Amino acid sequence: MLRIENLTVAYGGIEALKGITLEVPEGNIVTLIGANGAGKSTTLRSIMGLVKSRSGKVMYQGEEITGMKTSEIVAKGITLVPEGRRVFPNLSVVENLMIGAYLRTDREEIQKDIQWVYDLFPRLRERSWQMAGTLSGGEQQMLAVGRALMSRPKIMMMDEPSLGLAPLVVKHIFSIIKEIRDRGVTILLIEQNANVALHIADWGYVLETGNIVLSGKGRELLENEEVKSAYLGKKKEKAK
């Protein structure tokens, strides 16, 4: 469904992505894991057309979308839950959801989808008129996911949704991710929390300083020695 071929991105003179290739098949959860500064967010931002790539292609449903305007890319059914949630603090919860549907014009369906998001995250319904800036971190993450869903995406990209959240909230968000996938939305999930991500992913890629160094089925990567020591190390120590 989404294919990145040999993508290179540079900020100033420094290459953040050094020619990565990856594929996200329809209906899958694909995860991209890597340490700080590996280039994970850069990958998503260049798919969204927020940063220009130096070379390489982004293909979506057989069509090249490299260099398109962000609004055109959104209109095609790609959406992003940004790193650090980035809800609009000066908009209410319900306005944040409505702005997620910015390019849609089907008012009645938008209202239905708002109710659907509220069913997924009942906490948001209670806080419908609250300013998003006053929500807790977990609630903001729920809102960021809900807002992305409001565009009725075919593929949803998520940048570290577990960042800074309590384990219970992470569990909740990840169960919602699976539910969204079961409704037919393809997911590209970026995580530093490799353990959780690889558990739900159909396929995983490991990104290291701008290069993809490993890839495989989620479960296989969990067993991989390199992955274990580099990304799951903490977890093992804790288990001891």
Next chain:
Amino acid sequence: MSSTTLQHLANGVSLGSLYALVAIGYTMVYGILRMINFAHGDIFMMAAYFAFFGIATFRVPWPFAFIGVILATALLGMLVERSAYRPLRDAPKNSILISAIGVSFLLENLANYLFSGKPKAFPEITFFANTVVIGGVSIQVITFFIPAVTMIILAILLYIINRTKLGMAMRAVSKDYETAMVMGIDINKVIAATFAIGSGLAAMGAIMWGIKYPQVQPMMGVMPGLKCFIAAVIGGIGNIKGAVIGGFILGLGEILLVAKLSSLTGYRDAFAFILLILILIFRPTGILGEKTTEKV
């Protein structure tokens, strides 16, 4: 209340409304671009010329002339943004400020060159010059007209910002360009719309200014521009209601100062600056300003 006090109040409210209309433009642009549009006062001046030519030279009936002036000024504002600010959007903040100062000089000199520096008399419009007598004081129609129009405009503007899709997009863009783009918002269009609205309001201010103080010249935008910027800061820059409150404080304060302490009449313009200094010392965020750390 004595009849002269009533007269002063009416004048103060009407001057305050004029300041408010122009101050809104500063505050809206600041809200979305985090920059002071130093050319705003000169856009106001250009609008006064447009009105002068429309009515005096081309003899367009005033209601149509006014609509034309507002549209033309909105276009001018969009043109300035497109050519002088948009190319610098990712540049350091100082570049865009310097560009604004450049546009300001450009417009002033252009007006001087095209229209000559000699002041022109703004045509008198009988409808506005008529006076009505209330409680023993005769007051010109324009003195009522200005605050009435300002209130209507303000209500429409707040409706647009708080209740429409465009307004929601403006609020979103003012906080976070990149995330707004991810929502599918074309931020160039939203910013252009902001300039169009701000400049259109400045045009309304300029027209009414011309009716009240019937003289048009290339530097006429400088002092009102500065004062309205101060009004926006007093109210809390970035906040529309704040700009209106700031405008009224300045307008009423100025008129009452001149009326009640006539020995200080010469300090009329200094009043605004003294107020600015006081507000910057005691409440730097302005009356309704939000406390943010990221403001530049």
